Amino acid sequence: MRLLVLGGTEFVGRAVVEAACARGWEVTVLHRGRHRPPAGVRSLHGD
Numbered sequence: 001m002r003l004l005v006l007g008g009t010e011f012v013g014r015a016v017v018e019a020a021c022a023r024g025w026e027v028t029v030l031h032r033g034r035h036r037p038p039a040g041v042r043s044l045h046g047d
Contacts, residue, residue, distance in 0.1 A: 005020075008041070021040050029044070030045075
């Protein structure tokens, strides 16, 4: 499964990303770059 998360570096978004990674999903986060994304995810910067 591939998942794109808008945000994903804080609060609920981070929990969703971590749960998806634990299931072995390929995760990409699109975020502003204010916080470091969880390990093992592809990171795209946007604002």
